[in-house]
Amino acid sequence: MEMFYKLVVMVATILFILILAYMGIMLADKNISGGNMIDFPPAINSCPDNWVAKIKKTDSGEENVYCEIPHNTMKNVGVLMNQSIDQVDLTNAMATIGYNESIFSKRAVIDFNHNSWATLGTTPQCAKRTWAKSNDIQWDGITNYSKCGD
Secondary structure (H helix, E strand, O other): OHHHHHHHHHHHHHHHHHHHHHHHHHHHHHHHHOOOOOOOOOOOOOOOOOOEEEEEEOOOOOEEEEEEOOOOOOOOOOOOOOEOOOOOOOEOOOOOOOEEOOOOOOOOEEOOOOHHHHHOOOOHHHHHHHHHHHOOOOOOOOOOOOOOOO
């Protein structure tokens, strides 16, 4: 009877090792080849966290989303109101692509769907990620975007 238990434990251990090895090979193969890779996170907010999305219709009926820059005492403003290093006479917000202070009457907005976000030598998501990180802005879906290569 004792031999039976030893045999069962040995067979179970060998099967367990073989199954783990198979799973490891399959995971490594997917990771190396990039097969079935999906963007993370799968959904991207249109505006940074705690910013208000403003919608304006064009003459053709399209809806454009603009992100209202919060007041400098509110959350998630980062260093947008600080003086720009590149353009000394502007704040970081004013030096941002898509900045517009006249489209809505109350507060300035940034158009993150502006075509220029795609012309910075990288994808628009990576350009926005670089902008958000350099301005200390939290943006769910952008600051944690996983396909920027860094």
